[in-house]
Amino acid sequence: RRTRPMRETKLVPRVREVMETKVVCITEDEPITEAALKLLRGETNHLPILDGDHRLVGIVTTYDVTKAVARPGDRLCVRDIMTRKVVRTTPEEAVDIAAQKLERHNISALPVVDPQNRVIGMLTALNLGKLLGGRWKA
């Protein structure tokens, strides 16, 4: 199901206008403890994972680090807990389409990529929630 609501295109904010541009990233061969430290230092729940060419190859979240606590065993590296199929957005995408992606996949952030699949920002449910602050102003 893919609904594209009809709308006044020029009135819809674009992802570029609300995304965060300071993004902390990690690589898949780093230890989980390093991911945990970066998540805390960056005060974020989401770290995009980049390959050697700075291209997006996965995402790791505080939710995934929690897996390592719940079921210890031999998970040691980011690659043991990361999600490889990343739902993403672009700077030009309309924010309501991005909001639908979050809803459909039950996730709270989308890496924002350029045409070379390099991460140029992060869009979170919190960024979208902020847009609501002005919605019912008189």
Next chain:
Amino acid sequence: RRTRPMRETKLVPRVREVMETKVVCITEDEPITEAALKLLRGETNHLPILDGDHRLVGIVTTYDVTKAVARPGDRLCVRDIMTRKVVRTTPEEAVDIAAQKLERHNISALPVVDPQNRVIGMLTALNLGKLLGGRWKA
């Protein structure tokens, strides 16, 4: 700073209309591993912490569990990583006021409490983001 935007009161959705009512909770004497399991089973990032009378006394998130991974040491129980001062909302609060609370405190969920401080729901940035889906519809 507490801004209450002027608005058509009857048009503003209330927290009750968008909150989640299935809430997984925990107590502060449970081990962190149990919190991790509940977070994963509930597919959530937030667990409200209840006392013996089912009243809200704190909150623990995947972010807090990540702290235990980043800096191990002797953190064992939920009480060692929980946040005690919980920003909260009520079912009758307007969603834009709740959105402002999330923004001001840089958090992504608010427990919804009744007058006896018992948790009756959870409001997340994702619930608010969903409201945006319909915003620019023609």
